[in-house]
Amino acid sequence: MAGTTIVITSGKGGVGKTTSVANLGTALALRGRSVVLIDADIGLRNLDVVMGLENRIVYNLVDIIEGRCRLEQAMIRDRKLNTLFLIPAAQTREKDAVHPEQMKELCEKLEQNFDYILVDCPAGIERGFRNAVAGAQKAIIVTTPEVSAIRDADRVIGLLEAELMKDINLIINRLNHKMVKRGDMMSTEDICSLLAVPLIGVIPESEEVVISTNRGIPLVHDKRSDIANAFKRIASRLEGEEIPIPTEIPGDSGILSKFKKLIWSS
Amino acid sequence: MDNSKGVVPVQIRAQRDGQFIFILDPSMPFQMILRYLEKKRKTSNNFFKSAKIILDLGSRPFRIDEVTAIRDMLRRQWGVKIVELRLGHSLDSFFEWASKQIDIPIKQIPVAEFSMEPVVIRHTCRSGTRIEAPVDCIILGDVNPGAEVIAGRDIIVFGVLRGIAHAGAMGNREAKIWALSIEPNQIRIADLVAMPPQDDKHQPKRYEVAQIRDDQIQVLTF
Known part of the structure; x- marks a missing residue:
């Protein structure tokens, strides 16, 4: 079995990399795939918290690399899905405890037994980023519709292209459709025209995300949530299904807005 | 007389x-x-x-x-x-x-001007890239915010210019910046620096040129 390693990165911190990894991994596992999540943010680990697996950690990524445990010992099985695993980062070490070459080796080993390996990349473009990217064949860039996040995403795409990464996709997180309509937020089209990489999904802004993160249960498990469905659609698109990305949420088509459109078009 | x-x-x-x-x-x-x-x-x-x-x-x-x-x-x-x-x-x-x-005939041999050819970049310049060209610079793609393009003479962007462009960096005031759309946070020609006016939402039909006129950088829309 030849799996795929996908790195989830953004450049800027706090845009939703870890949330995306947790939900995307869970969504892929719900589709019946075998998935390993690797937290590459050594020293600032939090994927385990988002997955609700913090109290099960015995060994971590650095232990595997330094040979203190076998690969299987450090892999923590998810509480609900038995094809989903997490390799947590070491909290008491620093980014240079791991070498990009070692990371690549680890990913290659995991690819033999799993369908997907999702690497949660730390913020920044230094050693941690190099480590996370080393073993990846694909990249997913997460950005929010803010100028600063987009600037950093652009820089990261440039770095990935320099490493000859061809398969780069974009997730726009925390899009507020109301603000876009008012013209107070960059729209999906604006972001795509600037970053010029294929869009794989748009996640609307929601309070549910914070709640699920605090509970340690990925939102994808909630069948009624819009966010969960957005992540499930991204998982389907990752597997090659063609599902159109809804650009605008229907509603707010009152008389006034139609009238406005008439004025503008005349 | x-x-x-x-x-x-x-x-x-x-x-x-x-x-x-x-x-x-x-x-x-x-x-x-x-x-x-x-x-x-x-x-x-x-x-x-x-x-x-x-x-x-x-x-x-x-x-x-x-x-x-x-x-x-x-x-x-x-x-x-x-x-x-x-x-x-x-x-x-x-x-x-x-x-x-x-009492010896002198023959002057012109020094071959090195790399008078333009530098051609065939992709979008993303944030963090810096391109320096001794003479002209042609970019077949966009120049994104955070990217810098510096040229001894003209800069030609076959895309949208959103980053910093400095034409005539060695002091050539005749240098110009050409782009399909000029919407940067700053442009420089020779020793002059210009910032676009606030709330500038123009849409050029074909292209734009930035050049020096009367000691000021002007952007002409075509």
Whole structure:
């Protein structure tokens, strides 16, 4: 079995990399795939918290690399899905405890037994980023519709292209459709025209995300949530299904807005 | 003597640093130049006394007797010193004189101008990239915010310019920036810096050009 390693990165911190990894991994596992999540943010680990697996950690990524445990010992099985695993980062070490070459080796080993390996990349473009990217064949860039996040995403795409990464996709997180309509937020089209990489999904802004993160249960498990469905659609698109990305949420088509459109078009 | 048409045998210009430039007319007979300078001295009331003068031959052929004659005249009668001799456009006459001096024919071999060809970038310049071109720079793609393009002469962007562009970086004020749309946070041409006006939401139909006009960077939309 030849799996795929996908790195989830953004450049800027706090845009939703870890949330995306947790939900995307869970969504892929719900589709019946075998998935390993690797937290590459050594020293600032939090994927385990988002997955609700913090109290099960015995060994971590650095232990595997330094040979203190076998690969299987450090892999923590998810509480609900038995094809989903997490390799947590070491909290008491620093980014240079791991070498990009070692990371690549680890990913290659995991690819033999799993369908997907999702690497949660730390913020920044230094050693941690190099480590996370080393073993990846694909990249997913997460950005929010803010100028600063987009600037950093652009820089990261440039770095990935320099490493000859061809398969780069974009997730726009925390899009507020109301603000876009008012013209107070960059729209999906604006972001795509600037970053010029294929869009794989748009996640609307929601309070549910914070709640699920605090509970340690990925939102994808909630069948009624819009966010969960957005992540499930991204998982389907990752597997090659063609599902159109809804650009605008229907509603707010009152008389006034139609009238406005008439004025503008005349 | 026909000075009424504005043809002056010697043009005198003052520079900011206090020096004067004497520019000789290329076609005027040398005797007229001397006569003009003599007249000028009488009317100038010792204005030029102990001034520093740059003698600019313009396109007038270099003749050693002419230069020494003016030098001696200015030194003795005006009390001024020539601090610089400018051979503007015709170096041939100077080499002719020099080869006669050493009695060996001189052949001037032009220094091959290195990489006069433009630098062509065939992808979008993303944040963090910096491109330096000695002469012209052509970018087939966008220039995103956070990217820098610096060129000795013109910058041509076949896309949207959103990052920083500096044309004529070595001081060439003739340099221009061409782009399908110019919407950067800053553009620079030679020693000038410009920022776009706030709330600038223009949409050029074809292309835009930024250039210097009246000591200001102007962006023209076509």
